[in-house]
Amino acid sequence: MDNKMGTISFFKESVKNLKTIGTITRSSKFLCKGMIKHVDFDTARYIVELGAGDGVITQHILRSMHKDCKLMIFEVNEAFNEQLSEIHDDRLIIIQDSAEKLSHYLELHKFSKLDSVISAIPFVLFPEPVANSIIQACKDHLIQGGNYVQVHYSLMVKKLYENVFGNLDINWVPLNIPPAFVFVCHNN
Template sequence: MSTFSFLLEGFRNLRTTGTFTRSSPALCRAAIDRIDFPAAKVIVELGAGDGVITKHILERLPADGKVIAFEVSPDLCDDMRALNDPRLIVAQDSAENIRHYLDQIGADKADHIVSAIPFAALPEDLGKSIVRAAKDTLRPGGCYNQVHYSLKTKSYYEDAFGEVETKRVWANLPPAWVLYCMR
């Protein structure tokens, strides 16, 4: 998907994309910080968009690892499928259904979860339900990293995980936050 096409997708579906621009390389690096890649077998990505963060994950993921990337936009899912990586499972589905996809690949838990879901644009009950599902399917010691453009929904992660560390990423348009939670 071209930058212009991504911009149009953002305008058409801001509620699900959460932004008009792709994540910068600096934001992508911050989003996957704290992931123990050598030991990671299953990484779940929520709100994967066109796969810009997914590509960074795949670059560092071991050959025997899997990424389950959730996205609700059919066009953005097509972009991710075009990455043509056998380690990538594109789940065109709600992130509430993490358990179902882990079961499909025979995984008890995800090692790490990265999310760029725009929770501020979703109903509060749905957002909290997704965060709880993420926590419930994350292995002890695993990290949950959330990309946001505001801290409006920080309480979702505090309620689920307790302590939340935040990092501001200025080298992104617009500047963004990454919230780090450990299970």
């Protein structure tokens, strides 16, 4: 899929829905690569992406996955879901609903434990109990040794991840607008 949304359209959609999108530009290829490098694609069977946006990270994940791996993505924005529906890949399951319902959809689609979760949800804009609940659900569904990878544009909520996972590695990605932090938590 070539992304038809484009930079200007993404910006307009972001301004209209900043609270659920959390950024005004698409993720750069450097940020996408900086996020997916924490996934063991050789062994991964089940991956979830939260806040898939217009699919820029989704495409990087799909290109890296093997043929037997499944990717479930969550996105609440209608305009972005139109873009995502243009991705035709049998390994992809698109959920047009909130990540708060993660457990329900994992059971519905018979996903066993997750190998990795990649998230671009702007938790800094969420009420803390909601953010904590979603992150805890991700941890509960990760395999032992699985990774939770999250993009943020500040360090304001790093305690949220430390409290749930008990660990947090932070990687800086300056080649993105705005520059970003990639939070990586391990389910030990």
